[in-house]
Amino acid sequence: xxxxxxxxxxxxxxxxxxxxxxxxxxxxxxxxxxxxxxxxxxxxxxxxxxxxxxxxxxxxxxxxxxxxxxxxxxxxxxxxxxxxxxxxxxxxxxxxxxxxxxxxxxxxxxxxxxxxxxxxxxxxxxxxxxxxxxxxxxxxxx
Numbered sequence: 001x002x003x004x005x006x007x008x009x010x011x012x013x014x015x016x017x018x019x020x021x022x023x024x025x026x027x028x029x030x031x032x033x034x035x036x037x038x039x040x041x042x043x044x045x046x047x048x049x050x051x052x053x054x055x056x057x058x059x060x061x062x063x064x065x066x067x068x069x070x071x072x073x074x075x076x077x078x079x080x081x082x083x084x085x086x087x088x089x090x091x092x093x094x095x096x097x098x099x100x101x102x103x104x105x106x107x108x109x110x111x112x113x114x115x116x117x118x119x120x121x122x123x124x125x126x127x128x129x130x131x132x133x134x135x136x137x138x139x140x141x142x
Contacts, residue, residue: 038121053106054110056129061110062109062110063108063109064108069115071116072125074117075115076122078120112127
């Protein structure tokens with residue numbers, strides 16, 4: 001107490017490590033994404049990164065990256081994030097690599113995917129349900 005002004009000190013709690021303040025990753029469920037979109041990204045460090053997976057015939061599976069186009073990526077991004085408008089030039093698609101350092105037990109659900117760009121879901125684009133020679137390492141990551 002000095003000059004008529006009370007001064008109080010208290011010990012502040014110790015700072016938490018940054019990792020403890022990072023929100024946990026969303027749980028991987030056997031059902032379509034929370035919006036019921038039938039599409040998800042897994043293994044990325046943010047909600048907008050990871051291996052692209054689609055829900056088909058009651059199972060999750062990857063999308064083959066061989067001969068994939070910006071139109072396919074644009075439809076996939078619009079399906080993942082319908083509240084955000086995407087244009088093909090806004091889409092960054094990683095093929096064969098960055099998020100594919102571990103194999104997935106899910107396998108390839110879609111290959112030879114062809115979209116015109118106006119489709120609402122990847123499942124409404126033309127595609128083949130066989131792997132067409134694709135492996136886990138050929139899956140699409142965004």
